[in-house]
Structures are given as C-alpha cells and as structure tokens.
Amino acid sequence: MPIDDLLIALFLILLLSRLLGETCQRFGWPVVVGEIAAGVLLGPSALGWLTPNPLLANIAELGIILLLFSIGSETSIKRLYHAGSQVLLVALIGIVLPLLFTGLAAFYWLSLPPFAALFYGCALTATSIGISLRVLKDAGQQQQHSSQIILGAAVADDIAGVILLSLLFSFATGAGFAPLPLLKLVLTLLVFLVFAPPLGRLLIYLLRFASGHAHNEGYEAVVMLALICLFAWLAHLAGAPALLGGFSAGLALSRQFVWPWQRYLQNPFAFTNKLEHAMQPLTEVFAPVFFVYVGISIDVSHLQLSGTDLLWLAGIVLLALAGKLLAGLAVQGPWRDKWLVGCAMIPRGEVGLVFAQFGQQLQIISTDIFTGLVLVIAITTLLGPLLLKTLLSHNNHSQKTPQ
Known part of the structure; x- marks a missing residue:
C-alpha cells in the first residue's frame, strides 16, 4: 500500500469513526456501532473507497492489542480466579450451543457437506472480546463481577478458537488429527x-528503576508500548492471538495485580499509573481503527437474497443469538448478570471473520x-453491543428510579 493511500485511508478512518461514534453516542447507542458503521460506509458495501489489505489489517490488530492492554490494566486477577468455574462453564456453553445450533442448520437448511457444516458452526462459536468490553468500559462497568466473567469467558473462547482453527486446518489440508x-499447543x-503477567510485572520494576535515569519526555509511553509489542510477539510465538499478549501486559500493570512476591516488593502504583495514562491517547487513536476495519471487511454489495434466503438467514441469526444468550444462564446471581453476560458474548466480530x-x-x-456467513457475523456484531447498551441503560434507569 503506497504511503499516499495509507495517509488518506487513516484520515478517512479516524475522521469518520469519530464523527459517527459521536453521533451514535448522542442517540444513546454504543460508540463501537458508529465505528463499525464507518467501516461499512467506507468499504466495499457502500462507497468502496477502502478495501481490506494487510497493512490496514496490521494497524487494526495493533488497535485491538492496545484496547486489550487497557482492559487488562483494569482487570482483577483475584476476581477472575474466583469466577473461574463460571467462566469455564459460560465459555463451554457459548461454544457448544452455537456450534450445535448453527452447524445443524447449515447441514439441513443449507445442504452443506458435514465438514463444511462443522466449519460453519465453528465460525459462529467465536466471541469478539474487544467489542462488548468496549461497551462495558464506556459505561464504567468493567469492574463488575459480570464483566470479569465476560472477560474470562471471551479469553477462553479465543483460546478454544485457536485450537479449533488448528484442528480444522489439519483436517482441511489432509493431515488428519494429530494429538501430540x-x-x-494447549500447554503452551x-x-x-x-x-506472562508475573514476567511483565518484573519488567515494570526494572523500567521504574531505569526511569530515574531517563531525561527525555515520553519515557513512559515508549517503554510501555515496547513492552506491549514484546508480549504480543511472545503470544504470537506461542500460537495464541497477539491480542492476548496485550491483555497480559495490561494484567501486569493492574493495580489489583496479585502474586506470591508482593509482600517483598512494594507495589509501584505511582509508576504504573503514569504508564497507564501515557498509553491512553495511543489507545484512543488506534482502537477505533480496528472496529472500522471490521466494517471494511464486510461486503454485502453482491448479496442477492431471495425470500427463502432471507428466512434461513434470519433463522441462523436467531440460533447464533440463542446459543450465546443461553450461555449467560450459567452465571450465578441475579438475572441482570445472566442477560449481561449472554448479550456480551453475542458479537462474533474479527474472530468470526478470520474463520470465514x-x-x-x-x-x-x-x-x-x-x-x-459474513452477513450473519456482521448482524451479530452490530446487535450484540446494541442489546448490551440497552440492557445497561435499563438497569441504570431502574437503579436511579426511587422506590
């Protein structure tokens, strides 16, 4: 991609995502919906000014890595640990039910061969960790118990997605099932x-010591971005999505970080607070690029759906929604938490698009x-944050209403 094309692409992405994001916020909709809509408008589905390409994809991935870093820095490892059994149950149900529902629908309704139907169902087991967590973060709900379950289940979904993709690749290329x-891969x-988080914590102590000898402005942003890139690279090297590296670096920065040696080492709250604030502007710039790129990757301009096609499409969307909503029933607690978790697991986003x-x-x-399949992914990606935002708004209104 030539430099002039990249520059005008970034201009359009940053400007339009901001405008539509602000517009959505004024109407009470999630900002992420406006950012995805900006991508749909700029991409092949509408104006056709931008198309998916490797360079934009890499910049978009950097955006989601930084967003996951920001979320990790506000995540409590202790809460994740205590929610462990619920996290695994939500993740398991959120994988099995959509796979079963949509896989059977693809086999019987679309008359796909068994392996293709299995693949179709696997593509719709995904959960986009970034989209729902962005809505929760904008609503100030990222510290709630349900948010920790969503985060843990989405991470488990990502790991399961890597494993499923590896299995499907082995079968598709004729290598068969190789258990070792x-x-x-699972152990790695x-x-x-x-x-990774304890290692990141140790490196933060070293960076704090070195900061006393730094005389240039921007030290915190440079060293933290370098650390995030290192951990994203290590995650990729381990066979995991690079965004998990950003999340691990964020966990290392968290002021709620828990590890066995904390009794011997004083928590560097002042320094980690500087690191977090230094990274915030970078996250605000690059994170929208990811959501715009999700919209650019959607191309509905060539769809010619008959009445029957629309019926099966609506049916598969409903099954895809139901599989994730039912996963929320595994959460212990009030129905509010169950619906929140279920709605937050709905968006397939970039993970589903990778599968497709x-x-x-x-x-x-x-x-x-x-x-x-891309259209189903697009619909769930847009419906998920809208449902989640509606539910959060309703709960906030109920809490403010005097009894």
Missing part, C-alpha cells in the same frame, strides 16, 4: 497465560455461503 501437536497457551476468510481460502465453503 494439539496437546503441545496455558503456560503463556500463567507466566480461512474457510473461503481453503475452499471449505463456497463464495455465496461465505457471503451469507
């Missing part, structure tokens, strides 16, 4: 998630099935 490489992911593009490249699904 799969076991190695678990080791990374367990040891993978299936088309390997010719597991045809072009028309791919387009329909």
